[in-house]
Amino acid sequence: MDCPVVRKFLSLGGDCAEEQEKKGLEKSVKKMNEILSKSSCHKQANKNSHFSxxxxxxxxxxxxxxxxxxxxxxxxxxxxxxxxxxxxxxxxxxxxxxxxxxxxxxxxxxxxxxxxxxxxxxxxxxxxxxxxPQVGWSTVFYCEYAGPLLLYLLFYIRLPFIYGSEYAFKPSEHQVVQIAALCHTIHYAKRLLETKFVHRFSHGTMPIANIFRNSVYYWGFAAWMSYFINHPLYTPPCYGDTQIYTGLAIFIFCELGNLSIHLAFKSLRPAGSTKRQIPKPTMNPFTLMFNLVSCPNYTYEAGSWIGFALMTQTVVGLLFAIVGFMQMAQWALGKHRNYRKEFPDYPRTRKAIVPFIL
Known part of the structure:
Protein backbone atom coordinates (compact mmCIF):
# COMPACT_ATOMS: atom_id res chain seq x y z
CA MET A 1 0.00 0.00 0.00
CA ASP A 2 1.62 3.22 -1.18
CA CYS A 3 0.60 5.98 1.15
CA PRO A 4 2.27 9.43 1.10
CA VAL A 5 1.84 9.76 4.83
CA VAL A 6 3.57 6.43 5.50
CA ARG A 7 6.41 7.29 3.12
CA LYS A 8 6.94 10.61 4.90
CA PHE A 9 6.93 8.90 8.32
CA LEU A 10 9.50 6.31 7.21
CA SER A 11 11.64 9.05 5.72
CA LEU A 12 11.63 10.98 8.97
CA GLY A 13 12.55 7.83 10.96
CA GLY A 14 15.50 7.21 8.66
CA ASP A 15 16.71 10.77 9.03
CA CYS A 16 16.52 10.50 12.84
CA ALA A 17 18.48 7.24 12.84
CA GLU A 18 21.13 8.78 10.58
CA GLU A 19 21.34 11.86 12.82
CA GLN A 20 21.70 9.69 15.94
CA GLU A 21 24.43 7.62 14.32
CA LYS A 22 26.28 10.79 13.30
CA LYS A 23 26.17 12.18 16.86
CA GLY A 24 27.41 8.88 18.27
CA LEU A 25 30.32 8.89 15.83
CA GLU A 26 31.22 12.44 16.82
CA LYS A 27 31.22 11.49 20.50
CA SER A 28 33.48 8.49 19.82
CA VAL A 29 35.94 10.62 17.87
CA LYS A 30 35.95 13.25 20.64
CA LYS A 31 36.59 10.61 23.32
CA MET A 32 39.41 9.07 21.26
CA ASN A 33 41.04 12.49 20.88
CA GLU A 34 40.89 13.00 24.66
CA ILE A 35 42.56 9.64 25.27
CA LEU A 36 45.29 10.39 22.73
CA SER A 37 45.80 13.83 24.27
CA LYS A 38 46.21 12.38 27.77
CA SER A 39 48.55 9.70 26.45
CA SER A 40 50.67 12.36 24.75
CA CYS A 41 50.85 14.40 27.97
CA HIS A 42 51.79 11.32 29.96
CA LYS A 43 54.59 10.49 27.52
CA GLN A 44 55.80 14.08 27.63
CA ALA A 45 55.82 14.00 31.47
CA ASN A 46 57.83 10.80 31.47
CA LYS A 47 60.20 12.31 28.97
CA ASN A 48 60.69 15.39 31.14
CA SER A 49 61.22 13.39 34.35
CA HIS A 50 63.70 11.00 32.66
CA PHE A 51 62.22 8.06 34.56
CA SER A 52 64.23 4.87 34.45
CA PRO A 133 69.95 0.12 68.18
CA GLN A 134 67.84 3.26 68.18
CA VAL A 135 65.62 4.97 70.74
CA GLY A 136 63.23 7.91 70.43
CA TRP A 137 64.51 11.42 71.15
CA SER A 138 61.72 12.06 73.62
CA THR A 139 62.70 8.93 75.59
CA VAL A 140 66.30 10.15 75.78
CA PHE A 141 65.19 13.58 76.98
CA TYR A 142 62.91 12.13 79.64
CA CYS A 143 65.79 10.07 81.02
CA GLU A 144 68.24 12.97 80.85
CA TYR A 145 66.01 15.43 82.69
CA ALA A 146 64.09 13.27 85.17
CA GLY A 147 67.34 12.10 86.76
CA PRO A 148 68.73 15.53 87.72
CA LEU A 149 65.31 16.65 88.95
CA LEU A 150 65.10 13.79 91.46
CA LEU A 151 68.79 13.52 92.35
CA TYR A 152 69.11 17.16 93.36
CA LEU A 153 66.15 16.89 95.72
CA LEU A 154 67.59 13.78 97.39
CA PHE A 155 70.60 15.85 98.50
CA TYR A 156 68.34 18.78 99.36
CA ILE A 157 66.33 16.74 101.90
CA ARG A 158 69.61 15.30 103.19
CA LEU A 159 69.15 11.58 103.27
CA PRO A 160 70.92 9.95 106.26
CA PHE A 161 73.59 8.15 104.22
CA ILE A 162 74.70 11.39 102.49
CA TYR A 163 75.60 13.79 105.30
CA GLY A 164 75.06 11.53 108.32
CA SER A 165 72.14 11.00 110.67
CA GLU A 166 72.83 14.30 112.45
CA TYR A 167 71.60 16.28 109.45
CA ALA A 168 69.10 13.74 108.12
CA PHE A 169 65.96 15.32 106.66
CA LYS A 170 66.97 18.78 107.86
CA PRO A 171 67.29 21.09 104.83
CA SER A 172 69.70 24.01 105.08
CA GLU A 173 68.44 27.19 106.69
CA HIS A 174 70.27 29.41 104.18
CA GLN A 175 67.81 31.21 101.92
CA VAL A 176 70.05 30.82 98.88
CA VAL A 177 69.93 27.04 99.26
CA GLN A 178 66.13 27.12 99.17
CA ILE A 179 66.17 29.38 96.10
CA ALA A 180 68.73 27.19 94.33
CA ALA A 181 66.62 24.05 94.89
CA LEU A 182 63.56 25.84 93.52
CA CYS A 183 65.43 27.13 90.45
CA HIS A 184 66.98 23.73 89.69
CA THR A 185 63.62 21.99 90.03
CA ILE A 186 61.82 24.53 87.82
CA HIS A 187 64.50 24.25 85.14
CA TYR A 188 64.26 20.47 84.72
CA ALA A 189 60.49 20.40 85.18
CA LYS A 190 60.32 22.94 82.33
CA ARG A 191 62.49 20.72 80.19
CA LEU A 192 60.29 17.69 80.78
CA LEU A 193 57.16 19.65 79.91
CA GLU A 194 58.80 21.07 76.78
CA THR A 195 59.72 17.56 75.67
CA LYS A 196 56.07 16.54 76.00
CA PHE A 197 54.31 19.59 74.59
CA VAL A 198 56.76 21.85 72.72
CA HIS A 199 59.67 20.10 71.02
CA ARG A 200 59.30 18.78 67.48
CA PHE A 201 62.16 16.57 66.42
CA SER A 202 63.50 16.50 62.86
CA HIS A 203 64.91 13.03 63.55
CA GLY A 204 62.76 10.45 65.26
CA THR A 205 65.53 8.44 66.91
CA MET A 206 69.12 8.46 68.11
CA PRO A 207 71.57 5.67 69.09
CA ILE A 208 70.55 4.08 72.38
CA ALA A 209 74.10 4.56 73.69
CA ASN A 210 73.39 8.30 73.86
CA ILE A 211 71.08 7.71 76.81
CA PHE A 212 73.95 6.49 78.95
CA ARG A 213 76.42 9.13 77.81
CA ASN A 214 74.02 12.04 78.23
CA SER A 215 72.64 10.73 81.51
CA VAL A 216 76.12 10.47 83.02
CA TYR A 217 76.70 14.12 82.17
CA TYR A 218 73.41 15.53 83.45
CA TRP A 219 72.95 13.19 86.41
CA GLY A 220 76.59 13.46 87.48
CA PHE A 221 76.70 17.25 87.49
CA ALA A 222 73.31 17.50 89.24
CA ALA A 223 74.49 15.24 92.07
CA TRP A 224 77.86 16.99 92.29
CA MET A 225 76.37 20.49 92.46
CA SER A 226 73.65 19.46 94.87
CA TYR A 227 76.12 17.77 97.21
CA PHE A 228 78.08 20.99 97.77
CA ILE A 229 75.18 23.45 97.71
CA ASN A 230 73.21 21.44 100.27
CA HIS A 231 76.23 20.50 102.38
CA PRO A 232 76.00 21.46 106.09
CA LEU A 233 79.27 23.39 105.73
CA TYR A 234 78.10 25.40 102.70
CA THR A 235 78.43 29.18 103.11
CA PRO A 236 76.36 31.80 101.21
CA PRO A 237 77.92 34.09 98.56
CA CYS A 238 80.42 36.77 99.61
CA TYR A 239 78.27 39.70 98.53
CA GLY A 240 75.12 38.44 100.21
CA ASP A 241 71.67 39.28 98.91
CA THR A 242 72.99 41.54 96.15
CA GLN A 243 74.85 38.64 94.55
CA ILE A 244 72.05 36.16 95.21
CA TYR A 245 69.29 38.26 93.67
CA THR A 246 71.45 39.38 90.75
CA GLY A 247 72.11 35.74 89.89
CA LEU A 248 68.43 34.91 90.41
CA ALA A 249 67.33 37.73 88.08
CA ILE A 250 69.71 36.48 85.36
CA PHE A 251 68.43 32.92 85.83
CA ILE A 252 64.75 33.88 85.58
CA PHE A 253 65.32 36.19 82.59
CA CYS A 254 67.21 33.50 80.68
CA GLU A 255 64.73 30.75 81.55
CA LEU A 256 61.90 32.85 80.12
CA GLY A 257 64.03 33.58 77.06
CA ASN A 258 64.83 29.90 76.55
CA LEU A 259 61.14 28.95 76.74
CA SER A 260 60.22 31.74 74.32
CA ILE A 261 62.75 30.52 71.75
CA HIS A 262 61.51 26.93 72.01
CA LEU A 263 57.95 28.10 71.39
CA ALA A 264 59.16 30.13 68.40
CA PHE A 265 60.92 27.07 66.98
CA LYS A 266 57.71 25.07 67.38
CA SER A 267 55.77 27.58 65.29
CA LEU A 268 58.34 27.27 62.48
CA ARG A 269 57.79 23.54 62.00
CA PRO A 270 54.27 22.14 61.42
CA ALA A 271 53.45 18.97 63.37
CA GLY A 272 54.75 15.85 61.64
CA SER A 273 56.94 17.86 59.29
CA THR A 274 60.69 18.18 58.87
CA LYS A 275 60.37 21.50 57.07
CA ARG A 276 63.06 24.03 57.94
CA GLN A 277 62.76 27.81 57.81
CA ILE A 278 64.94 30.76 58.71
CA PRO A 279 64.17 31.55 62.39
CA LYS A 280 62.91 35.08 62.87
CA PRO A 281 61.67 37.14 65.84
CA THR A 282 57.99 36.91 66.76
CA MET A 283 55.85 39.31 68.79
CA ASN A 284 57.59 37.99 71.91
CA PRO A 285 60.43 40.44 72.80
CA PHE A 286 62.67 37.58 73.98
CA THR A 287 62.85 36.33 70.39
CA LEU A 288 64.60 39.53 69.25
CA MET A 289 67.76 37.58 70.04
CA PHE A 290 67.23 35.90 66.64
CA ASN A 291 68.51 39.13 65.09
CA LEU A 292 71.88 38.51 66.71
CA VAL A 293 72.44 34.74 66.89
CA SER A 294 71.26 31.59 65.13
CA CYS A 295 70.72 29.56 68.31
CA PRO A 296 69.40 31.91 71.02
CA ASN A 297 68.01 28.91 72.92
CA TYR A 298 71.63 27.96 73.70
CA THR A 299 72.47 31.59 74.51
CA TYR A 300 69.70 31.76 77.09
CA GLU A 301 70.52 28.28 78.40
CA ALA A 302 74.12 29.24 79.04
CA GLY A 303 72.95 32.46 80.68
CA SER A 304 70.68 30.51 83.05
CA TRP A 305 73.56 28.45 84.41
CA ILE A 306 75.86 31.47 84.66
CA GLY A 307 73.18 33.11 86.79
CA PHE A 308 72.83 29.94 88.87
CA ALA A 309 76.62 29.75 89.43
CA LEU A 310 76.71 33.43 90.44
CA MET A 311 73.80 32.96 92.81
CA THR A 312 75.24 29.90 94.58
CA GLN A 313 78.95 30.81 94.26
CA THR A 314 80.16 27.24 93.79
CA VAL A 315 83.08 26.01 91.70
CA VAL A 316 81.02 23.03 90.50
CA GLY A 317 78.21 25.33 89.37
CA LEU A 318 80.68 27.46 87.40
CA LEU A 319 82.29 24.34 85.91
CA PHE A 320 78.89 23.05 84.79
CA ALA A 321 78.15 26.40 83.13
CA ILE A 322 81.51 26.38 81.30
CA VAL A 323 81.29 22.76 80.11
CA GLY A 324 77.69 23.27 79.04
CA PHE A 325 78.57 26.41 77.11
CA MET A 326 81.42 24.66 75.29
CA GLN A 327 79.13 21.84 74.18
CA MET A 328 76.31 24.18 73.15
CA ALA A 329 78.76 26.39 71.26
CA GLN A 330 79.82 23.37 69.23
CA TRP A 331 76.20 22.52 68.42
CA ALA A 332 75.40 26.15 67.61
CA LEU A 333 78.33 26.51 65.22
CA GLY A 334 77.22 23.37 63.36
CA LYS A 335 73.63 24.58 63.05
CA HIS A 336 74.81 28.04 62.04
CA ARG A 337 76.85 26.56 59.19
CA ASN A 338 73.88 24.47 58.06
CA TYR A 339 71.59 27.51 58.05
CA ARG A 340 74.01 29.52 55.91
CA LYS A 341 74.51 26.61 53.54
CA GLU A 342 70.81 25.79 53.20
CA PHE A 343 69.46 29.35 52.89
CA PRO A 344 71.33 31.68 50.46
CA ASP A 345 69.50 34.69 51.93
CA TYR A 346 70.39 33.82 55.53
CA PRO A 347 71.32 36.98 57.51
CA ARG A 348 75.11 37.36 57.36
CA THR A 349 75.32 39.50 60.47
CA ARG A 350 74.13 36.75 62.79
CA LYS A 351 76.59 34.87 64.94
CA ALA A 352 76.10 31.33 66.25
CA ILE A 353 75.63 31.72 70.01
CA VAL A 354 77.34 34.85 71.40
CA PRO A 355 76.19 38.16 69.86
CA PHE A 356 78.89 39.93 67.80
CA ILE A 357 81.57 37.42 68.93
CA LEU A 358 80.90 33.72 68.26
Whole structure:
Protein backbone atom coordinates (compact mmCIF):
# COMPACT_ATOMS: atom_id res chain seq x y z
CA MET A 1 0.00 0.00 0.00
CA ASP A 2 1.62 3.22 -1.18
CA CYS A 3 0.60 5.98 1.15
CA PRO A 4 2.27 9.43 1.10
CA VAL A 5 1.84 9.76 4.83
CA VAL A 6 3.57 6.43 5.50
CA ARG A 7 6.41 7.29 3.12
CA LYS A 8 6.94 10.61 4.90
CA PHE A 9 6.93 8.90 8.32
CA LEU A 10 9.50 6.31 7.21
CA SER A 11 11.64 9.05 5.72
CA LEU A 12 11.63 10.98 8.97
CA GLY A 13 12.55 7.83 10.96
CA GLY A 14 15.50 7.21 8.66
CA ASP A 15 16.71 10.77 9.03
CA CYS A 16 16.52 10.50 12.84
CA ALA A 17 18.48 7.24 12.84
CA GLU A 18 21.13 8.78 10.58
CA GLU A 19 21.34 11.86 12.82
CA GLN A 20 21.70 9.69 15.94
CA GLU A 21 24.43 7.62 14.32
CA LYS A 22 26.28 10.79 13.30
CA LYS A 23 26.17 12.18 16.86
CA GLY A 24 27.41 8.88 18.27
CA LEU A 25 30.32 8.89 15.83
CA GLU A 26 31.22 12.44 16.82
CA LYS A 27 31.22 11.49 20.50
CA SER A 28 33.48 8.49 19.82
CA VAL A 29 35.94 10.62 17.87
CA LYS A 30 35.95 13.25 20.64
CA LYS A 31 36.59 10.61 23.32
CA MET A 32 39.41 9.07 21.26
CA ASN A 33 41.04 12.49 20.88
CA GLU A 34 40.89 13.00 24.66
CA ILE A 35 42.56 9.64 25.27
CA LEU A 36 45.29 10.39 22.73
CA SER A 37 45.80 13.83 24.27
CA LYS A 38 46.21 12.38 27.77
CA SER A 39 48.55 9.70 26.45
CA SER A 40 50.67 12.36 24.75
CA CYS A 41 50.85 14.40 27.97
CA HIS A 42 51.79 11.32 29.96
CA LYS A 43 54.59 10.49 27.52
CA GLN A 44 55.80 14.08 27.63
CA ALA A 45 55.82 14.00 31.47
CA ASN A 46 57.83 10.80 31.47
CA LYS A 47 60.20 12.31 28.97
CA ASN A 48 60.69 15.39 31.14
CA SER A 49 61.22 13.39 34.35
CA HIS A 50 63.70 11.00 32.66
CA PHE A 51 62.22 8.06 34.56
CA SER A 52 64.23 4.87 34.45
CA UNK A 53 64.74 1.64 36.36
CA UNK A 54 68.11 1.08 37.97
CA UNK A 55 69.93 -1.55 39.99
CA UNK A 56 71.22 -0.40 43.35
CA UNK A 57 74.17 -2.32 44.77
CA UNK A 58 74.47 -2.06 48.55
CA UNK A 59 78.00 -2.26 49.99
CA UNK A 60 78.85 -2.52 53.69
CA UNK A 61 80.69 0.73 54.48
CA UNK A 62 82.82 -0.97 57.14
CA UNK A 63 83.79 -4.28 55.50
CA UNK A 64 83.47 -3.08 51.86
CA UNK A 65 81.66 -6.33 51.07
CA UNK A 66 78.56 -6.51 48.90
CA UNK A 67 75.38 -7.06 50.89
CA UNK A 68 72.67 -7.20 48.21
CA UNK A 69 71.32 -5.71 45.01
CA UNK A 70 68.00 -3.91 44.82
CA UNK A 71 66.70 -4.56 41.31
CA UNK A 72 64.37 -2.54 39.09
CA UNK A 73 64.19 0.47 41.38
CA UNK A 74 62.70 3.65 39.94
CA UNK A 75 65.22 6.48 39.92
CA UNK A 76 62.54 8.86 41.21
CA UNK A 77 62.08 7.04 44.53
CA UNK A 78 63.58 8.46 47.70
CA UNK A 79 66.14 6.96 50.04
CA UNK A 80 63.29 6.23 52.46
CA UNK A 81 61.88 3.72 49.94
CA UNK A 82 65.30 2.08 49.55
CA UNK A 83 65.45 1.66 53.32
CA UNK A 84 62.13 -0.19 53.27
CA UNK A 85 63.32 -2.46 50.44
CA UNK A 86 66.58 -3.10 52.27
CA UNK A 87 64.72 -3.97 55.47
CA UNK A 88 62.84 -6.72 53.60
CA UNK A 89 66.18 -8.35 52.87
CA UNK A 90 67.67 -7.62 56.32
CA UNK A 91 64.78 -7.40 58.83
CA UNK A 92 67.15 -6.75 61.73
CA UNK A 93 68.06 -3.37 60.21
CA UNK A 94 64.87 -1.36 60.66
CA UNK A 95 64.70 1.90 58.72
CA UNK A 96 65.77 4.25 61.53
CA UNK A 97 68.87 2.12 62.05
CA UNK A 98 70.02 2.48 58.44
CA UNK A 99 72.34 5.06 56.96
CA UNK A 100 73.11 5.21 53.24
CA UNK A 101 75.89 7.29 51.76
CA UNK A 102 77.73 7.77 48.47
CA UNK A 103 81.15 7.10 50.01
CA UNK A 104 82.14 4.75 52.86
CA UNK A 105 82.96 7.73 55.10
CA UNK A 106 80.59 10.15 53.43
CA UNK A 107 77.62 12.03 54.83
CA UNK A 108 74.33 10.22 55.39
CA UNK A 109 71.83 10.80 52.61
CA UNK A 110 68.47 12.36 53.48
CA UNK A 111 65.31 10.27 53.26
CA UNK A 112 63.82 12.58 50.63
CA UNK A 113 66.89 12.43 48.36
CA UNK A 114 66.11 10.56 45.12
CA UNK A 115 68.48 8.57 42.92
CA UNK A 116 67.87 11.06 40.12
CA UNK A 117 68.76 13.98 42.42
CA UNK A 118 72.01 12.19 43.27
CA UNK A 119 72.76 11.64 39.55
CA UNK A 120 72.73 7.87 40.02
CA UNK A 121 71.77 6.11 36.77
CA UNK A 122 71.79 2.56 35.46
CA UNK A 123 73.88 0.58 37.96
CA UNK A 124 74.65 2.55 41.11
CA UNK A 125 76.40 1.85 44.41
CA UNK A 126 75.40 2.96 47.89
CA UNK A 127 77.27 2.30 51.11
CA UNK A 128 75.36 1.08 54.14
CA UNK A 129 76.22 1.82 57.77
CA UNK A 130 74.46 0.32 60.75
CA UNK A 131 73.64 3.09 63.22
CA UNK A 132 73.03 0.57 65.99
CA PRO A 133 69.95 0.12 68.18
CA GLN A 134 67.84 3.26 68.18
CA VAL A 135 65.62 4.97 70.74
CA GLY A 136 63.23 7.91 70.43
CA TRP A 137 64.51 11.42 71.15
CA SER A 138 61.72 12.06 73.62
CA THR A 139 62.70 8.93 75.59
CA VAL A 140 66.30 10.15 75.78
CA PHE A 141 65.19 13.58 76.98
CA TYR A 142 62.91 12.13 79.64
CA CYS A 143 65.79 10.07 81.02
CA GLU A 144 68.24 12.97 80.85
CA TYR A 145 66.01 15.43 82.69
CA ALA A 146 64.09 13.27 85.17
CA GLY A 147 67.34 12.10 86.76
CA PRO A 148 68.73 15.53 87.72
CA LEU A 149 65.31 16.65 88.95
CA LEU A 150 65.10 13.79 91.46
CA LEU A 151 68.79 13.52 92.35
CA TYR A 152 69.11 17.16 93.36
CA LEU A 153 66.15 16.89 95.72
CA LEU A 154 67.59 13.78 97.39
CA PHE A 155 70.60 15.85 98.50
CA TYR A 156 68.34 18.78 99.36
CA ILE A 157 66.33 16.74 101.90
CA ARG A 158 69.61 15.30 103.19
CA LEU A 159 69.15 11.58 103.27
CA PRO A 160 70.92 9.95 106.26
CA PHE A 161 73.59 8.15 104.22
CA ILE A 162 74.70 11.39 102.49
CA TYR A 163 75.60 13.79 105.30
CA GLY A 164 75.06 11.53 108.32
CA SER A 165 72.14 11.00 110.67
CA GLU A 166 72.83 14.30 112.45
CA TYR A 167 71.60 16.28 109.45
CA ALA A 168 69.10 13.74 108.12
CA PHE A 169 65.96 15.32 106.66
CA LYS A 170 66.97 18.78 107.86
CA PRO A 171 67.29 21.09 104.83
CA SER A 172 69.70 24.01 105.08
CA GLU A 173 68.44 27.19 106.69
CA HIS A 174 70.27 29.41 104.18
CA GLN A 175 67.81 31.21 101.92
CA VAL A 176 70.05 30.82 98.88
CA VAL A 177 69.93 27.04 99.26
CA GLN A 178 66.13 27.12 99.17
CA ILE A 179 66.17 29.38 96.10
CA ALA A 180 68.73 27.19 94.33
CA ALA A 181 66.62 24.05 94.89
CA LEU A 182 63.56 25.84 93.52
CA CYS A 183 65.43 27.13 90.45
CA HIS A 184 66.98 23.73 89.69
CA THR A 185 63.62 21.99 90.03
CA ILE A 186 61.82 24.53 87.82
CA HIS A 187 64.50 24.25 85.14
CA TYR A 188 64.26 20.47 84.72
CA ALA A 189 60.49 20.40 85.18
CA LYS A 190 60.32 22.94 82.33
CA ARG A 191 62.49 20.72 80.19
CA LEU A 192 60.29 17.69 80.78
CA LEU A 193 57.16 19.65 79.91
CA GLU A 194 58.80 21.07 76.78
CA THR A 195 59.72 17.56 75.67
CA LYS A 196 56.07 16.54 76.00
CA PHE A 197 54.31 19.59 74.59
CA VAL A 198 56.76 21.85 72.72
CA HIS A 199 59.67 20.10 71.02
CA ARG A 200 59.30 18.78 67.48
CA PHE A 201 62.16 16.57 66.42
CA SER A 202 63.50 16.50 62.86
CA HIS A 203 64.91 13.03 63.55
CA GLY A 204 62.76 10.45 65.26
CA THR A 205 65.53 8.44 66.91
CA MET A 206 69.12 8.46 68.11
CA PRO A 207 71.57 5.67 69.09
CA ILE A 208 70.55 4.08 72.38
CA ALA A 209 74.10 4.56 73.69
CA ASN A 210 73.39 8.30 73.86
CA ILE A 211 71.08 7.71 76.81
CA PHE A 212 73.95 6.49 78.95
CA ARG A 213 76.42 9.13 77.81
CA ASN A 214 74.02 12.04 78.23
CA SER A 215 72.64 10.73 81.51
CA VAL A 216 76.12 10.47 83.02
CA TYR A 217 76.70 14.12 82.17
CA TYR A 218 73.41 15.53 83.45
CA TRP A 219 72.95 13.19 86.41
CA GLY A 220 76.59 13.46 87.48
CA PHE A 221 76.70 17.25 87.49
CA ALA A 222 73.31 17.50 89.24
CA ALA A 223 74.49 15.24 92.07
CA TRP A 224 77.86 16.99 92.29
CA MET A 225 76.37 20.49 92.46
CA SER A 226 73.65 19.46 94.87
CA TYR A 227 76.12 17.77 97.21
CA PHE A 228 78.08 20.99 97.77
CA ILE A 229 75.18 23.45 97.71
CA ASN A 230 73.21 21.44 100.27
CA HIS A 231 76.23 20.50 102.38
CA PRO A 232 76.00 21.46 106.09
CA LEU A 233 79.27 23.39 105.73
CA TYR A 234 78.10 25.40 102.70
CA THR A 235 78.43 29.18 103.11
CA PRO A 236 76.36 31.80 101.21
CA PRO A 237 77.92 34.09 98.56
CA CYS A 238 80.42 36.77 99.61
CA TYR A 239 78.27 39.70 98.53
CA GLY A 240 75.12 38.44 100.21
CA ASP A 241 71.67 39.28 98.91
CA THR A 242 72.99 41.54 96.15
CA GLN A 243 74.85 38.64 94.55
CA ILE A 244 72.05 36.16 95.21
CA TYR A 245 69.29 38.26 93.67
CA THR A 246 71.45 39.38 90.75
CA GLY A 247 72.11 35.74 89.89
CA LEU A 248 68.43 34.91 90.41
CA ALA A 249 67.33 37.73 88.08
CA ILE A 250 69.71 36.48 85.36
CA PHE A 251 68.43 32.92 85.83
CA ILE A 252 64.75 33.88 85.58
CA PHE A 253 65.32 36.19 82.59
CA CYS A 254 67.21 33.50 80.68
CA GLU A 255 64.73 30.75 81.55
CA LEU A 256 61.90 32.85 80.12
CA GLY A 257 64.03 33.58 77.06
CA ASN A 258 64.83 29.90 76.55
CA LEU A 259 61.14 28.95 76.74
CA SER A 260 60.22 31.74 74.32
CA ILE A 261 62.75 30.52 71.75
CA HIS A 262 61.51 26.93 72.01
CA LEU A 263 57.95 28.10 71.39
CA ALA A 264 59.16 30.13 68.40
CA PHE A 265 60.92 27.07 66.98
CA LYS A 266 57.71 25.07 67.38
CA SER A 267 55.77 27.58 65.29
CA LEU A 268 58.34 27.27 62.48
CA ARG A 269 57.79 23.54 62.00
CA PRO A 270 54.27 22.14 61.42
CA ALA A 271 53.45 18.97 63.37
CA GLY A 272 54.75 15.85 61.64
CA SER A 273 56.94 17.86 59.29
CA THR A 274 60.69 18.18 58.87
CA LYS A 275 60.37 21.50 57.07
CA ARG A 276 63.06 24.03 57.94
CA GLN A 277 62.76 27.81 57.81
CA ILE A 278 64.94 30.76 58.71
CA PRO A 279 64.17 31.55 62.39
CA LYS A 280 62.91 35.08 62.87
CA PRO A 281 61.67 37.14 65.84
CA THR A 282 57.99 36.91 66.76
CA MET A 283 55.85 39.31 68.79
CA ASN A 284 57.59 37.99 71.91
CA PRO A 285 60.43 40.44 72.80
CA PHE A 286 62.67 37.58 73.98
CA THR A 287 62.85 36.33 70.39
CA LEU A 288 64.60 39.53 69.25
CA MET A 289 67.76 37.58 70.04
CA PHE A 290 67.23 35.90 66.64
CA ASN A 291 68.51 39.13 65.09
CA LEU A 292 71.88 38.51 66.71
CA VAL A 293 72.44 34.74 66.89
CA SER A 294 71.26 31.59 65.13
CA CYS A 295 70.72 29.56 68.31
CA PRO A 296 69.40 31.91 71.02
CA ASN A 297 68.01 28.91 72.92
CA TYR A 298 71.63 27.96 73.70
CA THR A 299 72.47 31.59 74.51
CA TYR A 300 69.70 31.76 77.09
CA GLU A 301 70.52 28.28 78.40
CA ALA A 302 74.12 29.24 79.04
CA GLY A 303 72.95 32.46 80.68
CA SER A 304 70.68 30.51 83.05
CA TRP A 305 73.56 28.45 84.41
CA ILE A 306 75.86 31.47 84.66
CA GLY A 307 73.18 33.11 86.79
CA PHE A 308 72.83 29.94 88.87
CA ALA A 309 76.62 29.75 89.43
CA LEU A 310 76.71 33.43 90.44
CA MET A 311 73.80 32.96 92.81
CA THR A 312 75.24 29.90 94.58
CA GLN A 313 78.95 30.81 94.26
CA THR A 314 80.16 27.24 93.79
CA VAL A 315 83.08 26.01 91.70
CA VAL A 316 81.02 23.03 90.50
CA GLY A 317 78.21 25.33 89.37
CA LEU A 318 80.68 27.46 87.40
CA LEU A 319 82.29 24.34 85.91
CA PHE A 320 78.89 23.05 84.79
CA ALA A 321 78.15 26.40 83.13
CA ILE A 322 81.51 26.38 81.30
CA VAL A 323 81.29 22.76 80.11
CA GLY A 324 77.69 23.27 79.04
CA PHE A 325 78.57 26.41 77.11
CA MET A 326 81.42 24.66 75.29
CA GLN A 327 79.13 21.84 74.18
CA MET A 328 76.31 24.18 73.15
CA ALA A 329 78.76 26.39 71.26
CA GLN A 330 79.82 23.37 69.23
CA TRP A 331 76.20 22.52 68.42
CA ALA A 332 75.40 26.15 67.61
CA LEU A 333 78.33 26.51 65.22
CA GLY A 334 77.22 23.37 63.36
CA LYS A 335 73.63 24.58 63.05
CA HIS A 336 74.81 28.04 62.04
CA ARG A 337 76.85 26.56 59.19
CA ASN A 338 73.88 24.47 58.06
CA TYR A 339 71.59 27.51 58.05
CA ARG A 340 74.01 29.52 55.91
CA LYS A 341 74.51 26.61 53.54
CA GLU A 342 70.81 25.79 53.20
CA PHE A 343 69.46 29.35 52.89
CA PRO A 344 71.33 31.68 50.46
CA ASP A 345 69.50 34.69 51.93
CA TYR A 346 70.39 33.82 55.53
CA PRO A 347 71.32 36.98 57.51
CA ARG A 348 75.11 37.36 57.36
CA THR A 349 75.32 39.50 60.47
CA ARG A 350 74.13 36.75 62.79
CA LYS A 351 76.59 34.87 64.94
CA ALA A 352 76.10 31.33 66.25
CA ILE A 353 75.63 31.72 70.01
CA VAL A 354 77.34 34.85 71.40
CA PRO A 355 76.19 38.16 69.86
CA PHE A 356 78.89 39.93 67.80
CA ILE A 357 81.57 37.42 68.93
CA LEU A 358 80.90 33.72 68.26
Missing amino acids: LVEVEIINAKTKQKMCTLERVGNTVGISVLKELFQKKYPQFYTSRQSFRLEPRGKSLKDNDTLADLNLTNECILYFKDLG
